[in-house]
Amino acid sequence: MSASQADANPDPAAEQPSVPHRDNGPDKDIELRQVEQRFHARGSATGFLTAVHDTTFTLRAYPPHIVSLVGQSGSGKSTIARIILGLQQPTSGTVTYGGKDIFSLSRADYDDYRRNVQPVFQDPYAIFNPVYRVDRVLRTAIKKFGLTSSKARAAELMEESLQAVKLDPAQVLGRYPHQLSGGQRQRIMLARVHMLRPRFIIADEPVSMLDAQVRKLFLDILVDFQRDYGMTTLFITHDLSTVYYVGGDVMVITKGRVVEQGPVAEVMHTPRHPYTKMLLASVPQPDPDARWTDRIDLEEAEREEAGPEVPPGDQALEARVP
Numbered sequence: 001m002s003a004s005q006a007d008a009n010p011d012p013a014a015e016q017p018s019v020p021h022r023d024n025g026p027d028k029d030i031e032l033r034q035v036e037q038r039f040h041a042r043g044s045a046t047g048f049l050t051a052v053h054d055t056t057f058t059l060r061a062y063p064p065h066i067v068s069l070v071g072q073s074g075s076g077k078s079t080i081a082r083i084i085l086g087l088q089q090p091t092s093g094t095v096t097y098g099g100k101d102i103f104s105l106s107r108a109d110y111d112d113y114r115r116n117v118q119p120v121f122q123d124p125y126a127i128f129n130p131v132y133r134v135d136r137v138l139r140t141a142i143k144k145f146g147l148t149s150s151k152a153r154a155a156e157l158m159e160e161s162l163q164a165v166k167l168d169p170a171q172v173l174g175r176y177p178h179q180l181s182g183g184q185r186q187r188i189m190l191a192r193v194h195m196l197r198p199r200f201i202i203a204d205e206p207v208s209m210l211d212a213q214v215r216k217l218f219l220d221i222l223v224d225f226q227r228d229y230g231m232t233t234l235f236i237t238h239d240l241s242t243v244y245y246v247g248g249d250v251m252v253i254t255k256g257r258v259v260e261q262g263p264v265a266e267v268m269h270t271p272r273h274p275y276t277k278m279l280l281a282s283v284p285q286p287d288p289d290a291r292w293t294d295r296i297d298l299e300e301a302e303r304e305e306a307g308p309e310v311p312p313g314d315q316a317l318e319a320r321v322p
Contacts, residue, residue: 027098028061028199030084030117035093037079037256051079052090053256059084061199064230066222066248068264070237070279076256077236078122081204084234085119086110115145118198122205124185128177134188135173141192161191165221183214190221193231201225201233207242219246240283244268252276 034054041049055076059067069077082088083095086102095102097113105113121127128134138158141147148154159169165187177185186206193201203222207215223246225231235246243250243264250268251261252275260273271277 028116029098030059030061030200031094031096032057032080032084033094033096035080035083035090035095037076037083037088038091051256052076052083055080055093055256055258057251057258057261059200059232059234061232062230064226064232066226066233066235066246068235068237068243068246068248068250069253069258070240070243070250071253072238072279075253077238077253078204079256080253081119081202081234081236084202085117086113111145115196116199118193118196118201120186120189120193120201120203120206122208124182124189124209125177127189128185130177133174133176134180134185137188138192138195141195145196147195157195158191161194162188164194165190166217167191181214183210183218186210186214186218187221190218190225193225194229197229198231201231202236203233204236205238206235208237208239215242216245222246240268240279252279 033056035052035056036050036054037052038048038050040047053076069080071077079088083090089103097105097117100109102110102113128137135158138161139154142154142157147157158173162169162172167184167187172180172184172188180188201222207218210218219242222233222235226233233246235243237243247264249262250264251258252267252273253259254275260267260271260276267276268280271280
């Protein structure tokens with residue numbers, strides 16, 4: 001069709017979604033600086049529990065990549081996710097997007113931040129309201145972020161996004177949450193991400209409740225989103241096998257501190273921090289005759305590595321990044 005023909009026959013259903021231009025650069029990065037999060041804790045000697053200690057790192061919008069945040073339950077991973085999403089204001093420190101504190105953004109800047117930083121949460125059974133059909137999750141995103149005013153185009157967007165995450169729209173749309181599997185529900189959240197095309201995905205243990213086959217499919221989609229749409233993902237997990245599968249970079253967290261970071265292959269093959277070594281040593285081997293490595297006393301290993309002048313628990317960050 002020629003340009004003149006297109007102008008003469010406008011088709012409102014053919015309008016494209018308002019996808020942010022990929023002008024990713026340092027002004028679009030998310031930066032955490034000396035972030036600390038304390039919670040009141042009854043019975044604690046200090047009266048509070050520190051979930052995140054003096055944490056500093058940057059999620060870069062360009063080049064798009066996957067950064068895994070790995071650690072055991074209770075290490076502070078989900079608290080960091082909530083802080084980045086603006087759901088939890090830290091006790092101290094700053095979180096900035098494009099150099100602006102996310103907790104002091106104007107309404108317009110906050111709306112832009114919400115669109116460009118999208119979550120995928122852990123529990124696919126808790127994120128849907130059981131009284132609404134699952135279509136509502138997608139329609140709400142279209143309306144909230146002004147993707148299109150055309151009902152026909154909205155229907156196309158939903159179908160395209162579901163197909164992009166390997167779901168058949170005819171088998172999903174019009175159904176209630178209880179009629180879908182956990183894997184289908186999680187992929188509907190990925191379909192929502194696909195529609196919005198954010199710069200960042202904050203994925204908090206997104207595959208921990210999925211079976212192996214669906215887990216692989218979900219992770220493949222995250223990698224596709226990075227490659228095809230320029231999305232950077234913070235992938236939060238306790239599972240080292242999934243970290244190795246998605247590649248990219250990894251940050252290891254324990255007791256609320258990021259203690260080691262770098263390219264996945266380097267950290268996995270030559271871990272430096274005692275906690276990272278302990279994590280790797282705890283991975284079961286698919287060999288009934290294989291024995292796990294000797295138990296590691298983490299506190300003792302930290303004291304030996306840190307030396308007498310550094311108090312236990314204040315181990316310096318082991319970084320392999322420029």
